[in-house]
Amino acid sequence: MSRKTGKVFLSYARSDRDPARKIGRQLREAGFEVWDPDTEILFGADWTADLKVALDSAGALIVFISPEGMASRSVSYEIEYALGARHLRGRLIPVVIRPTKDAPWILDSIGSVKYQSPGKTGRKIVDLLSQPRDAAEAKSRTL
Numbered sequence: 220m221s222r223k224t225g226k227v228f229l230s231y232a233r234s235d236r237d238p239a240r241k242i243g244r245q246l247r248e249a250g251f252e253v254w255d256p257d258t259e260i261l262f263g264a265d266w267t268a269d270l271k272v273a274l275d276s277a278g279a280l281i282v283f284i285s286p287e288g289m290a291s292r293s294v295s296y297e298i299e300y301a302l303g304a305r306h307l308r309g310r311l312i313p314v315v316i317r318p319t320k321d322a323p324w325i326l327d328s329i330g331s332v333k334y335q336s337p338g339k340t341g342r343k344i345v346d347l348l349s350q351p352r353d354a355a356e357a358k359s360r361t362l
Contacts, residue, residue: 226254227348228273230297231283232290233257235316238334239283242314245341251348256293274300279310279348284331289321298323312347314340 227246231239236257243253254273274280280301288294301311302325313322313331332343 226252226273226277226279228277228280228297229253229255229283230280230288230294230301232285232287232294234287235283235285238316238337238340239281241337242281242283242341242344245337246344246348249341249345251345274304275306277307277310279312280307281312281314281344282326283334284313284315284319284322284326285317286319286321288316289319289323298326310348312344314344 227243229239229243240255240257243255246253254277256270256273274297280297282288282294282298282301298311301307311329313326313329314334315322315331316334332340332347334340
């Protein structure tokens with residue numbers, strides 16, 4: 220993914236805000252444009268329209284996996300969208316913050332990145348996003 224095309228969409232539960240934002244900073248420092256719903260959707264805005272535009276223009280979706288994340292309706296919808304969106308094939312990257320049995324089984328076949336620290340995890344994600352789509356998909360299975 221070219222760093223100048225598309226956005227990296229962050230999908231997370233409120234309880235996972237801190238690690239998600241730290242990863243977002245790492246991605247911005249690496250030159251990626253990051254869309255964080257918590258900071259991008261303004262009070263009183265038509266959040267469903269804003270969310271649709273952001274998902275439609277995303278070049279990648281990073282979903283933070285935790286028990287709270289898997290209980291979040293928004294996170295579930297965003298995962299469903301990414302799985303069905305042609306433009307996000309090979310660009311859905313699950314980041315496991317806290318393991319949970321409630322994660323959709325399909326994410327196991329995609330592979331995931333285990334959260335270690337913002338720096339290490341951010342570098343792994345940057346590496347995945349910097350590779351051609353097929354290479355990122357294959358490599359994510361080994362992380």
